[in-house]
Amino acid sequence: MSATTRRTFTFSMLAMLAACGAPQQQPSKFQRYSGPPVTQVSINKGQRRMHLLSGKTVVRSYDVSLGNQPLGHKQFEGDGKTPEGIYFVDRFNPRSRYHLSVGVSYPNPQDKAFAEAHGRKPGGDIFIHGRGPEGNNLFPRQRDWTAGCIAVTDEEIEEIYAMLQPGTPIVIYP
Template sequence: MIRTTRRTFTISMLALLAACGKPQQPSKFQRYSGPPITQVQVNKGQRRMHLFSGSTPVRSYDISLGNQPVGHKQFSGDGKTPEGVYYIDRFNPRSAFHLSVGISYPNPNDRAFAEQYGMDPGGDIFIHGRGPQGNNLFPRQRDWTAGCIAVTDEEIQEIYAMLMPGTPVVIYP
């Protein structure tokens, strides 16, 4: 009986020590306790995105754009990043590109324009990380998305924590 108890105790202790030695994966979800982000501004020409609280810039990021970066997105598959005023409308914690934050493209004007040509305006425009797909398929390309705005995986973790639904996103040429 004592031998069984001692053996059980020894095995339990070894299992506990083994579990303590495993490095934990850091969470991709962060907390943000700074000033509220009231607007996102994207300057496509400079490949920069700025997060503002009121009129004060809080953070800025280098970005990648759609694989056809010049001009406003008009149709599905055109590879362009939209231009204009949109809003943060969703969050995707299971994105193929690490994390992603949805932008409300297409707006009613975008839909009407595409409709008059009998075309689909497209959709699923996000601010996202690179994730394994971006790193593996487009390791050195500057503009590689299908129309989204991409940052590093570490940066999207920060951005994901900072933004709230309804935050305006102004995208300049």
């Protein structure tokens, strides 16, 4: 075997070995959505259900987990409650520790005024998010486990993340 043939054979074998040992690419957590536009997110805390609506038509529905103190409207930082009222999608976090997350515009001006009148902070950083490792370890033992957010499965937040747009209204009912 000539030196050129040996070299070609060696490089061919190395290429095959590298291909065999290459890690498989993980599926992307970012999906595409081509259905009807979502015009509102409706969350019923009592039923632990979230509906994505296009007009008056429910496009998708999900079971949700809430803040670890699920009764009542969020008023203060650290109260563990999920807000109630009308808010909007205000941001997207692709690097969330809860897989993916969609920001809820809490606190609104009324929430801020109420907390200030009581000498407290209203809190913030409320999201619709996946479970991530932390939530997967707690659920289903602890149904409501967030610090005031709305949680769905990691697979569901991938779908929701693709369907929502900035400014979409979020209505949270008691």
